[in-house]
Amino acid sequence: MALPPHHPVPALPKEGLIGLIAPAGPAPLDTEKAIQWMRARGHELRIFPGVYEKDTYLAGSDEVRLNDLHAAFADPEIKAIICLRGGYGTPRLLDRIDFDLLKRNPKPFVGYSDITALHLAISRYAGFVTFHGPLLNADLLGDKEPPTVTSFFSLLRGQVKAGSALNHPAAYPLTTVEPGIAHGRLLGGNLSIIAATMGTPYQIDPEGVILFIEDINEPLYRIDRLLTQLRLAGTLHKLGGVLVGDVAGVDVEALNRLLEQTFAPLRIPVLSGWRSGHCDPNLTLPMGALVTLDAGEKRLVLEQDVVISR
The missing domain is CATH 3.50.30.60 (LD-carboxypeptidase A C-terminal domain-like)
Incomplete structure (x- = not known):
């Protein structure tokens, strides 16, 4: 028997503030490019401290990365959260996440690759919809094909309604x-x-x-x-x-x-x-x-x- 659906999250509003965290691996960030990219699409970007840290193959210590995750969800000004990159690191955080905090502050959370561990944990213990979608560095700032950005914003802004088929580019046969x-x-x-x-x-x-x-x-x-x-x-x-x-x-x-x-x-x-x-x-x-x-x-x-x- 199929399980019930997860709860929807508040839509990303026009000009809504987006938070950037790095819960997994490190990567250099062109801060000005990232800010201007978001501004060109109507959003400001708040960059959390761990984005600029590096601890071997991790973007900062477990404490730094966990604190950024919690802070981004707790901040009422942040209307959506996107991850810098994947790599490795999110499984180390799972048993220390305050899922009650997340449940009290649901919002669009986006990422893929190693971020899968957070999707699975939020699914089981917070019960709201998350988004397997682009990372900031590799995808949004990586000039990927237009459907990457269109799909991202259309889902987060609520432009894809119940009963709609998700678009898939005809150029890529299934x-x-x-x-x-x-x-x-x-x-x-x-x-x-x-x-x-x-x-x-x-x-x-x-x-x-x-x-x-x-x-x-x-x-x-x-x-x-x-x-x-x-x-x-x-x-x-x-x-x-x-x-x-x-x-x-x-x-x-x-x-x-x-x-x-x-x-x-x-x-x-x-x-x-x-x-x-x-x-x-x-x-x-x-x-x-x-x-x-x-x-x-x-x-x-x-x-x-x-x-x-x-």
Whole structure:
């Protein structure tokens, strides 16, 4: 039985202040470029201290990164939060997050890759919609194709309503791995992070879920190993369907053969090739939202409003 949808969050208003945090890895930031990019689209940018820090492969200490996460959610002036980059670091924070604080201050939270750990944790313990979407450095300031920015703002501003199919560029054909229709909560993100949280209090609750997966720098045999881990853990058998995003660096035909081998015995719909993840364009997806996946018709339909007007 499918789980209920997550709560929508307040929409990003015109001229709403956006907070920038770095909960994972470090990256140099062209501050003036970032501020001007946001201003050109009607938003000011508040940059939290950890964005400018570096602790080996982390953007500052755990304390700095955790404090920035909490401060961004607690600040009533911040209307949406975007992450600087992925990399590694967010799993280290999970058992120290004040989820009651997050529940009291829901707002659009955006990122992907290592940020998947936060999407999974917020899903389980705060219960509001988050957004698997662009990072500031790699995507928004990286001049990715226009659908990256259009998808990001249209979802956060509430321009995509319940009953609408999410747009997918025709230039990037989708593949029906297994036909069928599934209705459920969209959850997931980076496959390596999903697997890394198995056996922890932050693992995905798969009952009736439409699982979204993507990855990078993982050869086909490792993707096989990760999917096999989820199968042996009993996760795949509880899913309602699967949406496969970009798996960067893996041959598409070989990937689809592996997906067919993995999911055909489960008789659930599987749609592959969705342009979300480490790719260009990188389309935003609402994590925790109720959706309908029609793999045969290659459509993903939003079945709830993911943001609400303030």
